[in-house]
Every structure is written in C-alpha cells, then in structure tokens.
Amino acid sequence: MIAERAEEIAENGPFDHDFTVPHSTMLATMISGGVATNVTPDLCSFTFEIRSLPTHDAQAELEFLKTRANSEILPRMQEKCAETGIEWEEIFAYPAMGDNTSSEGFAFFRDIMPEWSGKVSYGSEGGVFETIGGIPSVIVGPGSIRQAHKPDEFVEVEQLSLCLAFLGKLAAKISEPA
Numbered sequence: 001m002i003a004e005r006a007e008e009i010a011e012n013g014p015f016d017h018d019f020t021v022p023h024s025t026m027l028a029t030m031i032s033g034g035v036a037t038n039v040t041p042d043l044c045s046f047t048f049e050i051r052s053l054p055t056h057d058a059q060a061e062l063e064f065l066k067t068r069a070n071s072e073i074l075p076r077m078q079e080k081c082a083e084t085g086i087e088w089e090e091i092f093a094y095p096a097m098g099d100n101t102s103s104e105g106f107a108f109f110r111d112i113m114p115e116w117s118g119k120v121s122y123g124s125e126g127g128v129f130e131t132i133g134g135i136p137s138v139i140v141g142p143g144s145i146r147q148a149h150k151p152d153e154f155v156e157v158e159q160l161s162l163c164l165a166f167l168g169k170l171a172a173k174i175s176e177p178a
Contacts (some may be wrong), residue, residue, distance in 0.1 A: 001068060002026055002048050005061075016053050018099070020145075021121035024052040024061070047091065051123055054096040062090075095127040103136035112169035113140065114162040120145065140166070 006026045015022045026048060033044030052058035069086055077084045099119060100106050110116070122145055126137035142163035143155035 001073065002028055002065065005065065005068075009056075014053060014056050016055065016119070019053065019119045019121045024050065024056045024058070025121075026050040026061070051121065052096050054098045054127075056096075058093065058096075094123055094125065095131040097124065097126040097137060097139070098130055100130070100136040100138055103138070105136050106138050108173070109138055109140060109170075112166060112173060114166055122148075 009024050009026070013023055028046050028048040030047040031044070032046070034041035050058045050061055052061065066088060074084075074086055077086075097119075120139060124137075124139055126139055129135040129137045142159040144159070147154050147156075
C-alpha cells in the first residue's frame with residue numbers, strides 16, 4: 001500500500017522540479033516480526049517515512065494511509081483473526097524546508113559557498129526552524145547526499161578541504177566591521 005501510494009505520487013505529483021527528487025516520497029525502511037520459521041508470528045511491525053515537498057501536506061498523507069489501511073487491510077486481517085488490529089505510532093516528524101534563496105541568511109552565504117546545488121530532497125532541522133521558529137534556514141555542509149546514510153558513508157577529502165575554506169571565509173566575513 002505504501003509503495004503503491006509512493007508510485008501514485010511519483011506519477012501525479014505534486015511536483016517541484018527545483019528539487020533533486022521533484023515529488024514527495026515514502027517507503028518502508030524497517031520490518032520486524034516473528035521469532036522462528038516454524039512459529040506463527042504474534043506481531044509484525046514496520047517503520048516507514050514520508051518525505052514531503054513543502055507544498056504537500058504530510059499529515060494529510062498519513063491520515064489517507066491510515067484510512068486506507070483501516071478500510072482495506074484491517075477487515076481482511078480480522079477475517080483470519082478477530083482480535084488482530086493495526087496500531088500507529090508517530091516516531092518523529094519535521095516539516096519540509098521551503099525556498100530561502102531570497103532570505104538575508106542565504107544572501108550572507110551566497111558569495112562564500114563553494115557551490116550552490118539548489119533545493120535538496122532530504123530532511124533536516126531546517127524545516128523545524130522555518131515552520132515552528134519562523135527562522136529562514138539554509139543547509140550548508142560538506143559531502144554529497146549520494147554517499148550519506150549508507151553502510152559505507154563517507155565524505156571525500158576534497159569536500160573537507162572545501163569546507164575548511166568555507167569556514168575560513170565565514171570567519172573572515174563574521175569578523176568584518178559592520
């Protein structure tokens with residue numbers, strides 16, 4: 001059901017082509033259940049995530065999934081075992097970041113950034129600062145998302161050198177007289 005909904009969103013949007021992935025995504029990331037191959041599991045749990053565009057209401061998407069699970073999956077489960085059920089627990093949520101290229105903060109960093117890669121299709125605390133704190137945010141840091149969050153995660157030495165150069169420029173800019 002989650003994979004099907006993710007495909008629907010990938011095909012129908014909403015879209016923002018300034019992002020590296022131009023649509024919201026969702027996928028199951030962890031699944032656990034059972035204790036042995038010859039024992040019917042009494043419990044199965046899975047964790048999934050929704051990474052939404054700033055214009056896509058992730059909470060509404062979650063409610064859609066809950067409604068669909070309760071109307072389509074739960075009745076089939078209860079046909080087999082009446083006491084079965086579905087429980088939902090939100091582990092954490094953070095809003096998507098917007099576009100702050102016109103903000104004072106972005107203007108401050110623009111001239112000293114090694115490169116501007118545009119909007120990114122991953123989550124960060126920046127969305128929390130923007131939405132809850134009203135603080136425009138910019139993500140700045142070394143490395144590539146292509147190597148992040150994988151078993152062999154790494155940051156290239158060249159990226160670290162660029163980061164050190166950026167930090168040097170930042171220190172010089174901060175210490176400039178106003």
